[in-house]
Amino acid sequence: MSITVALPPHPVCCSPLLDHWPLPRALPGVQMLSTRFDPSLLDIEDFQRWGIPAPEAVSKRQTEFLAGRLCAHEALRRATGVASIPAVGEDRAPCWPNGVVGSITHGAGWAAAVAARAEQWRGLGLDVERILVSTRADRLAGEILTPRELENYGDLDDSQRATLVTLTFSIKESLFKALYPLVNKRFYFQEAELIHHDDNGQARLRLLNDLSQEWKSGAELEGQFVQFDGYLLSLVSIAR
Template identity: 60%
Template sequence: MNALPACCPALLDHWPLPVPLPGARLVSATFDAELLAPSDFADCGLAAPKGAGKRQGEFLAGRLCAREALHLLGQPPQFPAIGADRAPQWPAGVCGSITHSHGWAAAVVGQRQDWAGLGLDVERLLSTERAARLAGEILTANELQRLQRQPAEQQAQLVTLTFSLKESLFKALYPLVLKRFYFEHAELLEWSADGQARLRLLLDLSPTWRTGCELSGQFSLFDGRLLSLVGIPTADA
């Protein structure tokens, strides 16, 4: 494979979440979008997206992680294409997800014989003030009630967790249902200190994925970030 650019000098094959998913591979990278060179996309064999340098740096780092994760999964080294809906298009027999935020990117991939959907999301932990402003947009009425029962110093983390898990849920389910849904259409039921979580759908997305369906998620905290993952086993889909 091509050498890595200075803006994204190393890729890490690891599992920074509490429960490994059998057969899945996760690759992450730290990156500095300010070091992105005009020739980096061409040197990597990837078309540059539209947008400012920050957006382009995130895109390149995420795609580099995805290419390496696919290689580790036994696929030919390749970048996932971009679909008409802007979602990554994975090779036949593979599902995956890409995420990036504030200098950190990652991709997770798995074989469809094992995983029907994978959703990965990373977020910077929200400040207390920003979490209070966004809570009403992200949380359902039941979630808001549970939020108020939490100690004040933990509420911002819970809002971040709810946001991230719902993003991961969307990424895992959208390729299966091809129907957009939003924060009010899912509910975080429970979470634990060891990084386990449970979500429930609040609308019908398909004959398989209907109101009341529950899905498992997991999360971890590191370096002021929250990483979440929702994996849908093929047997459940």
């Protein structure tokens, strides 16, 4: 049962929260909320009104942090009936309530959060990126793509290369967010590879290093993604 509590005024720097599922495959019990934000409209008092500690950062970082926490607050309410604001852990990751998994993402004026009960899902990782321009994609490709992922890179046109690097970057970020709470170990772009993606927004990743006794090299995980308004949104989910 949802607990109704009078909320502070919605910050003018954020659009009304949108309850939708833009990704190709809905996940049972997973709630997603998103908003668009404008740092030029930030009112620093909104942090106090909502009980959110304001990070010491420039207004852009403060606004995206506020937007992400607002999305998480409502995603938690819809998933569990109890709304709260995830704190920031010592590792800078959000601290979700006991019995809940979730993920927050923000960038380039758009933010979103997902949350679900841990009895259904072990891990969720959400990431949004602006589609890279091809020149920047080419500069980043060697850092983000593994040698196998790079094999046919030169055969792609500008748009295809830009999309591939953006997708690989984003979905590996989502993979990290989903797995990090389970392995308690940082890992990097070269420690996983994208082994499948298709026009329907389905993807599959394979680990290339051992991360824990359970999550070893060769383990494969499912992901999904969607493009909209110049963004690419990806999600990696680990079922209970």
